[in-house]
Amino acid sequence: MVFKYFKLTISLILLHTACSERGVNQVACDNKYSSEINSKASNIIDSNGIANFSVCDKIEKNNLLQKYLIDIDTISYEEDSWLAYYLFEDSLKKRWVLIESTEVDSDQIGKLSTNSSSYITKEGIKVGDKLLDLTQGKKKFEIRIEEGEVYLYLFNSSSSLYFNNLLNVTFETFEAAYYDPEKNNKRKLLEMLNKNGIISEISIISYCK
Secondary structure, eight states: OOOOOEEOOOOOOOOOOGGGSTTOOHHHHHHHHHHHHTTTSOOEEETTEETTEETTSBOOHHHHHHHSEEEEEEEEETTEEEEEEEEESSTTSOSEEEEEEOSSOTTBEEEEEEOOTTOEETTSOOTTOBHHHHHTTTOOEEEEEETTEEEEEETTTTEEEEEESOBSSOHHHHHHHHTOTTTOSHHHHHHTBOTTOEEEEEEEEOOOO
16 A cells, blocks of 8 residues: 555545634634544554554544544545545644545545644654654664655654655665665664754554455
């Protein structure tokens, strides 16, 4: 199942709430959205999922539409397409949890992502942390390339970390070293990465049965 993709938005549904009206308390609205997503008081990212959402669970569309500020998109890659639900933590739609269906079942969660620092992996990593935060500790991770993008995979939480400004070299230079048996070791690859690169997104993927 391929999850790196080109995004094509073909539909947009907005949940209309009192928070969309002029003159409302913006902070109160943002707290409402954030607390809805974390209704189970869990902010942990692990192999099961993010917060109170778990990969391979059924997507409760009516529940999402009633509780959250939400945009619904369709994502397409080559000949495949699947649904994506952005659940926003704030009324300005800057922080979100993204639910993606599987390609074979539009009612099943196949991937969960977030760009919000509200959620933290089992290793203690969150959006906004730097690559340096991973390399200084004893966290088990692997450097990977997929669909033209370099990212890090955390083993304990089964999560993928995507960064802003991660490479100190061109992607072509890094890719050549990555696929060169003599150069592909973690120490040499880390030398080509920006230790101040900032995590912009964390994802969990499961190949559901």
